[in-house]
Amino acid sequence: METPVAPQKKIIFSGIQPSGTLTLGNYIGALRNFKKLEDEYQCIYCVVDMHAITVRQEAAALRKRCLELAGIYIASGLDPKKNVIYCQSHVSGHAELSWILNCFTYMGELNRMTQFKDKSAKHADNINAGLFTYPVLMASDILLFQTDLVPIGADQKQHLELTRDIAQRFNGVYGDVFTIPEGYFGKVGSRIMSLQEPTRKMSKSDPEDTFIALLDPPDVIRRKVKRAVTDSDAEIRFDPANKPGVSNLLSIIAALNDQTPDQVAAELQGQGYGKLKERVADCVIATLEPMQAEHKRLMADKAYLQGVLDENAQIANKMAMKTLRKVQRKVGFADRGR
Numbered sequence: 189m190e191t192p193v194a195p196q197k198k199i200i201f202s203g204i205q206p207s208g209t210l211t212l213g214n215y216i217g218a219l220r221n222f223k224k225l226e227d228e229y230q231c232i233y234c235v236v237d238m239h240a241i242t243v244r245q246e247a248a249a250l251r252k253r254c255l256e257l258a259g260i261y262i263a264s265g266l267d268p269k270k271n272v273i274y275c276q277s278h279v280s281g282h283a284e285l286s287w288i289l290n291c292f293t294y295m296g297e298l299n300r301m302t303q304f305k306d307k308s309a310k311h312a313d314n315i316n317a318g319l320f321t322y323p324v325l326m327a328s329d330i331l332l333f334q335t336d337l338v339p340i341g342a343d344q345k346q347h348l349e350l351t352r353d354i355a356q357r358f359n360g361v362y363g364d365v366f367t368i369p370e371g372y373f374g375k376v377g378s379r380i381m382s383l384q385e386p387t388r389k390m391s392k393s394d395p396e397d398t399f400i401a402l403l404d405p406p407d408v409i410r411r412k413v414k415r416a417v418t419d420s421d422a423e424i425r426f427d428p429a430n431k432p433g434v435s436n437l438l439s440i441i442a443a444l445n446d447q448t449p450d451q452v453a454a455e456l457q458g459q460g461y462g463k464l465k466e467r468v469a470d471c472v473i474a475t476l477e478p479m480q481a482e483h484k485r486l487m488a489d490k491a492y493l494q495g496v497l498d499e500n501a502q503i504a505n506k507m508a509m510k511t512l513r514k515v516q517r518k519v520g521f522a523d524r525g526r
């Protein structure tokens with residue numbers, strides 16, 4: 189199994205944390221876009237297990253979820269012969285660059301990160317330094333590969349902007365070392381909301397009934413959608429500020445069918461919320477069922493998945509080392525004898 193890296197192509201990098209079962213938000217906001225970019229770019233997709241431990245994880249469960257997430261990448265249609273799919277902790281360059289970039293990032297910048305504020309509020313008993321410097325590790329992931337484009341959900345925009353600031357600051361001192369990356373956001377669905385609290389984003393580390401998991405069976409999907417919070421005026425209209433629940437459901441259908449939420453609303457004009465929810469469940473199930481079948485097949489062949497991760501980590505490592513060595517030299521670390 190050989191993953192040919194095409195250096196002449198522009199580079200895409202993105203990562204997902206193995207911090208829980210992936211949600212429909214992760215799929216619509218990130219994963220779904222990965223496949224679209226597969227041919228045009230050299231894509232690198234990472235299982236960011238080092239980011240995941242900023243919140244306490246059970247070791248055996250985390251290990252299992254890393255393999256599971258690699259399986260999800262492949263089951264979503266990404267060809268592991270074209271895309272570099274690997275685990276962050278297998279490439280030491282992430283941690284090494286992160287240390288250097290920590291020294292080029294200001295406390296004030298990190299203090300402004302909304303994800304840090306949200307997560308500190310959620311995990312008040314464990315506000316660790318890793319949670320604080322999480323965005324620097326993310327910047328290192330991206331900059332290590334001279335990434336041109338980063339497909340992410342809207343919640344990661346602030347982290348990407350910080351990445352660009354750090355890169356520009358570093359380049360300002362040492363010359364053109366890093367490529368300045370751009371974000372790639374889907375037109376619809378870059379922020380899928382919680383089914384129970386539609387003013388908050390759907391998140392895999394929230395309670396079960398707030399999200400649809402990519403591996404939920406059809407009856408569970410129907411049940412969760414049926415219980416999704418809407419409103420009491422019974423009009424199907426896309427209006428996120430005043431009708432967050434209904435608008436979220438419209439966005440889900442729109443994203444999965446490549447339509448706009450207004451088009452979907454027009455199609456469902458005059459129908460009740462029961463019909464809307466039925467449409468949501470049908471679309472989600474039709475999208476997820478084939479992926480679930482493929483994922484099940486892959487999970488039965490752990491040796492194959494392990495092989496993909498091992499081989500791709502070597503490729504990623506080679507790519508990462510080029511940037512890392514250059515950065516180390518620029519900042520003045522001692523030369524190596526050989």
Ligand code: ATP
Binds near residue numbers: 215342381
């Ligand atoms: P956690 O709850 O553990 O913080 P998460 O569900 O937010 O995790 P991540 O692994 O942090 O998921 O995110 C992976 C990718 O999915 C990122 O690009 C992120 O922007 C995107 N994403 C996450 N949640 C949503 C959402 N609700 N809508 C759209 N995109 C999302």
Ligand code: LTN
Binds near residue numbers: 325326329340
């Ligand atoms: N921080 C992201 C996950 C992530 C990532 C990255 C995304 C870590 N490293 C590099 C894009 C590029 C998150 O919490 N969703």
